[in-house]
Amino acid sequence: MSKRTEKKNKKKNRKDTEGWRSAKTSDRHELYELSVQNVESEIDFADHVWERLRGRTARTLREDFCGTFAAACEWIRRRDDNTAIGVDLDEEVLAWGRERNLPVLDDDQRARLEILQKDVRDSGATGIETVLAMNFSYFLFKTRDGLRTYFESVYRDLADDGILICDAYGGSDSYTEMEEERHLDGFTYVWDQSHYNPVNNDVVNHIHFRFPDGSEMTEAFTYQWRLWSLSEIRELLEEAGFRNVTVWWEGTEEDSGEGDGEFEPTDVGEACPGWIAYFTAEK
Ligand SMILES: C[S@@+](CC[C@H](N)C(=O)[O-])C[C@H]1O[C@@H](n2cnc3c(N)ncnc32)[C@H](O)[C@@H]1O
Numbered sequence: 001m002s003k004r005t006e007k008k009n010k011k012k013n014r015k016d017t018e019g020w021r022s023a024k025t026s027d028r029h030e031l032y033e034l035s036v037q038n039v040e041s042e043i044d045f046a047d048h049v050w051e052r053l054r055g056r057t058a059r060t061l062r063e064d065f066c067g068t069f070a071a072a073c074e075w076i077r078r079r080d081d082n083t084a085i086g087v088d089l090d091e092e093v094l095a096w097g098r099e100r101n102l103p104v105l106d107d108d109q110r111a112r113l114e115i116l117q118k119d120v121r122d123s124g125a126t127g128i129e130t131v132l133a134m135n136f137s138y139f140l141f142k143t144r145d146g147l148r149t150y151f152e153s154v155y156r157d158l159a160d161d162g163i164l165i166c167d168a169y170g171g172s173d174s175y176t177e178m179e180e181e182r183h184l185d186g187f188t189y190v191w192d193q194s195h196y197n198p199v200n201n202d203v204v205n206h207i208h209f210r211f212p213d214g215s216e217m218t219e220a221f222t223y224q225w226r227l228w229s230l231s232e233i234r235e236l237l238e239e240a241g242f243r244n245v246t247v248w249w250e251g252t253e254e255d256s257g258e259g260d261g262e263f264e265p266t267d268v269g270e271a272c273p274g275w276i277a278y279f280t281a282e283k
Helices: 003-016 028-035 039-055 068-080 092-098 107-111 144-157 232-237
Strands: 062-066 083-088 113-117 128-133 158-168 178-182 187-197 203-210 216-226 243-250 259-266 273-283
Touching: 003 128, 028 092, 028 178, 028 187, 028 203, 039 068, 039 128, 039 158, 039 243, 039 259, 039 273, 062 068, 068 083, 068 107, 068 113, 068 216, 083 092, 083 178, 128 144, 144 158, 144 232, 158 232, 216 259, 232 243, 259 273
Parallel strands: 062 083, 062 128, 083 113, 128 158
Antiparallel strands: 158 273, 178 187, 187 203, 203 216, 243 259, 243 273
């Protein structure tokens, strides 16, 4: 290619990327919802669990660490008599949710949703059928006492037949300092496991977003967690009073060998490099 054509193409490429996402024009919460969350499948899973364990669906849901409360909104949309409460400490993320996620609900749906800027351990929202704690948020409690105290508060706040549903991640890759990229529509999502301390299992993970124009939203989100094992979590749930603490493991697609999005109860997982599992814990 002649220098001239190259230059012309560069100019053309520049023009083509006009209106594309860039670090300057992007909103980190919007990109988070697009890249990390899949609230439809979370709520599908909650319904699946309730049908399996209780032979019916639940009506009341509390989304702990709710952020933009997207799962609570999905719960509200799912059935006309569903009610939801979202709980998060951070006014900034709640304000984003109020601005972006509330307007797409109609008046009746909005009336069935309550948002509380409170600590999940002391929200005052009780008598709840399902507490949902997703995207590993409870990993921020780094001691056994701290995590047990959270689980005890959920146990206290649940209805008599209530169920806690939460997720966990692990696998050999989770003990490695590494970056993983996923190319999405108009931007790249980067999961950066930047620090792991084998002495106490402390991890620091960042989410960055990269854009076609070469710009980057660095450390859009940062998580300082303890990488809990499934057996530690199970023990603490049981110590908090829960019974029938169950791990749900993801099935495998035959062709790709990847997870198939279907989770079933199990006592035996697989030693794969990266996995996500669900817990259900019954009151
Ligand atoms: C990883 S984000 C989770 C967002 C959302 N649950 C999801 O599934 O993507 C963690 C959220 O927990 C909130 N948070 C941290 N500690 C909290 C606490 N003690 N009580 C309530 N919210 C808390 C933070 O403000 C943040 O919005």
